[in-house]
Amino acid sequence: MxxxxxxxxxxxxxxxxxxxxxxxxxxxxxxPKVSAHKVISKAETRPTLRIGSRSSYVKALQQSLKDAKYVISVDGIFGMGTQNIVRDFQNDHNLFTDGIVGPATWAALDQNKIDRKQFTYAQADQVATNILGDHFLFASDQVLRQDVDGSLYYKLYAKNNGVTYKVFKKFIEPVT
Incomplete structure (x- = not known):
């Protein structure tokens, strides 16, 4: 019993x-359950991409970079242009900058997609306007970047005073 x-x-x-x-x-x-483990697992199932790769995975990579506001054409061919944009992305996210898309870069792209929904460019523009005032005119590439400590920010250039700022969720700091 x-x-x-x-x-x-x-x-x-x-x-x-x-x-x-x-x-x-x-x-x-x-x-649906979303977790960091799921993002990493998904990243590990995709192939490593480098110069010369041609596939639907390259197309997906290029589209992800385009969605993240990097200027890139989506043609499914991993050429020098794609490699340079991958290097920019890796540099902007404190990854090893080799231009090769492996699990760490795939995971950072997946995380960036989530982060862009949680901290939009419009929110960054509003933070800068609230702190500096509405008389400033900003320009930006609208790329969400990651600081060394993992903090997310957008770079905004204030045309009025010629200063570039890192705009975080709650504060800004000039780029030196």
Whole structure:
């Protein structure tokens, strides 16, 4: 009898847990789960890309870079232009700058897509306007970058005073 209860109790707990949290078992089972582990796992399943690569993966890479506001054509051919943009991306995200797209670069591209939704260029422009005033006119490439400590920022150039600023979520600092 005790052995039977040992099998029944965990089953009851498994079924009851979502209900106590206000979620049905069907919703709990079908709810999408996003985690850093999933981003890394996805990055590790894609091939390493370099000069000479031609594939749908190269096209996906180029589209991801374009979506991240890098100026690049989407043709599925990993040439010098793509390599240079990959190097720019790697440099902007504190990765080893070799122009080769491996798991670390794929993961950074995936994370950048998530980060751009959480901290948009419009928000950065508003932070700069709130701090410096609305009399400033800004120009930017709208590329979301990552500081050495992992903080996300956009570079904005204030045309009025000729100063380039790093604009973070809550503050700005001039680029020296």
């Amino acid at each position: 005790k052995k039977k209860w040992l099998a029944v109790i965990p089953t009851i707990m498994l079924v009851a847990t979502p209900l106590t949290m206000g979620v049905s078992t069907v919703e709990a089972a079908t709810a």
